[in-house]
Amino acid sequence: MVTILDTHIVIPKEDTPKGLLHLSDNDQLWRWSHTPSIYVYKPKQNNKKLNLSVLLERMRDSLSEILIHYYPLTGRLNWTNGGRLELDCNAKGALLLEAESSKSMAEYDDFLPHNPSINELIPTVDYSRPINELPLLLAQVTKLKGNDDDGSYFAVGVAMSHPLADGISAIRFINAWAKLTRGATLDPANDLPFLDRTNLKPSHPLNPPRFDHAEFKPLPLILGRTNNLEEQKKKTTFALLKLNSKDVQKLKKNANTNTTVYGSENGNDRIHDQSERPYSRFEVIGAHIWRSASKARRLQESQPTVVKFNGNIRSRLQPPLPHNYFGNALAPTVTTICSVKEITTQPLSFVAQKIREAVKKVSDHEYVKSQIDYVAGFEGRWDLIRTPYLEKGKYRADVPFFGNPNIILGSWMSMPLYEADFGFGKPFYIGPGRVCPYDRAVIALAPNDDDDNGGGDVVIFMHFQEEHMKDFINFFWEDIPSK
Template structure:
């Protein structure tokens, strides 16, 4: 369906610092592979010349890499199985492509769609890690229309979602011919997260790095790892979100109102517990979260810190019967407790100390499971548990390359375990500044339809299509 017309290795347009860049303990937690993202655009003018577009993007990518020069480098391993970054300016990769299908023929942009995979560039992981580019972008023009897809591969050890979106938005801004202000430039020195020499030994019991509950009667999660996952995108209007919050807060013991993320995360956890019909009421279950800590440390991280600034945390272990039968406030409070666990500087520094002293990284590093590779000694977040994440602070729809804001933004692949990312999407009509909430859900295929049924069960408004119309 998609033909690659040209491939460019793009290096910084100016001389950049060379040598090895220390990666923090937070950078070590994530899979060393790439995160796939997909943007869809429909420029408001006809006869778009994709070659001219790519040439413009190629020039602006070289410009932005001057400021984000780590992205032009390559990863390598140290003796202690830590990742480090060689700032060797070998460059990022930009691909020009053309689809023989029209956007209408493609159907939708869900990662379940096999054709969508061709819109995402690929990396050959059989090659040594020192040869793998850290940023790859593919610009695809659809046949018979001016619809443009931009598929992104982003190396997670280089930065979290906030870092990735800020880079992509800055690249888009330069592509328009605009300038980047000094206060928009990234802060690249990760040694601000280095533990001080006088830091005491770990003081907390870090449950977030312990194995999550197994399905009752099982001794490992290998069987669950083998089950196929699928994807759904669910959109909540501001009115629907407000209804859920009102439901959660009316029985809340806390005087502080629950946030959108806490309530929606709790609701997702409850729907997942209902959908997994085989689970017994006394089945232990937990939700794992990754929390942005940029403003939770003392002192806070510098503005525009470029790197991974996420802390894993986990809810108290609950029972499926309680999650299903008790008020939504019960589950929402468990989500809040997980967030509050990583709200103190002391706990976060203790967590970093724990990571730094870890001898076996496989036991805590987020897995990247190749097809056919199933291991009991790596983390698995699926049935009977779930992982929750927030993209709500990420301005993904600000990535305007000169063709207007994207019609679609979302993941470019299906996650191999149960995971829900909660994001925001600006409403098309005037919404008085209130965005829709979008849930990017990865869930075991056998239970997905039941999940969707239960998801809408308590929400009276019918769900609207979340796919962009072309």
């Protein structure tokens, strides 16, 4: 059981700009709820006896200071008459909770999101309240019960409004907050945000789409179905999969050395082109996940399936966005439609190539600009393309759903996840705060892995329909080459 000891409304330490701050059309795409995450710490040897009150005072003071720069997080959202979200920078504050748990570390089951106890470590957002009353940033610091010889552990649970920040922005903020808390000096070029979102404004006048934006069209349904309502209602569960560097290299070798004929175009057989750059970890591991999922679901061989994911477009635009752009700078993309038979029987290079083709689309400045204009055309009809926030028991057939027979991929491999040191060392666990309501896999570097160029250990946060998870895990490990 977790007891809330104190609650603090934290506002910026200095006066900050007031009034409406433009939210881009890209910010309108995502669910309007908060993204939950959890950081778990085991204090260093000389800091074992953790004084929670001292830590909270330090974190509250540094939060007030960092919010001078990240002041949008202290504002509130509103709905316009057209269903658009707007941000009022009114400095009403972020919420910081001080808590203590009576549970042992073992009762948290490695902090995996399928354990209901994890919800106690993350601030709860009451979505029954009007949206303009909801804090956009909530954090909870919980002292955990450790073994007598281990001293105290603590967890930092964070809930951040998705319309304000994508994962890259959220990680940058949390790392900067931690840096201030431990007494380090901020680097303006890396730790402070670029807040002007007008760089992502559409063309004026609005240009018609220059590409076929399949990423915003309905995804394949299970054959014989007219909607995905039945799949939306199925329970998903969670698994944490760990690939060591040798397993990663085996998959990469399999995909990058396979020269088997893998398809036909206009009647001509095609062979994997070895002159192209090798398939990346994301392309190869994503292909392996797609294949394992397609096998586990045991659908018809002719069943259409796709993978959808988001690309970071900060460096894709011309001119590029600043790397410290704070907001949503993600471009959705989707693979071409494949059959389950293709995904499960063709070489891994075939599947990786499909993911590469989707990556290439959102690596093209013209495609991204066309997508921005396409999204702007949905003004007043955002629900048709916005990632939904599905309240328990409420399902809609006319909103996006990314589960069976399809899957969502995500990559955190470029994010400095484990840099959030609040003065007691780096976290030993970081993960999502709840089980996703559809099938999703997020690929991240394992802790203490500084090798961003290949060869490192990888963890996969896997959300999958409960009835298929066991088979998925079996196929996932069985299909890794022995050499």
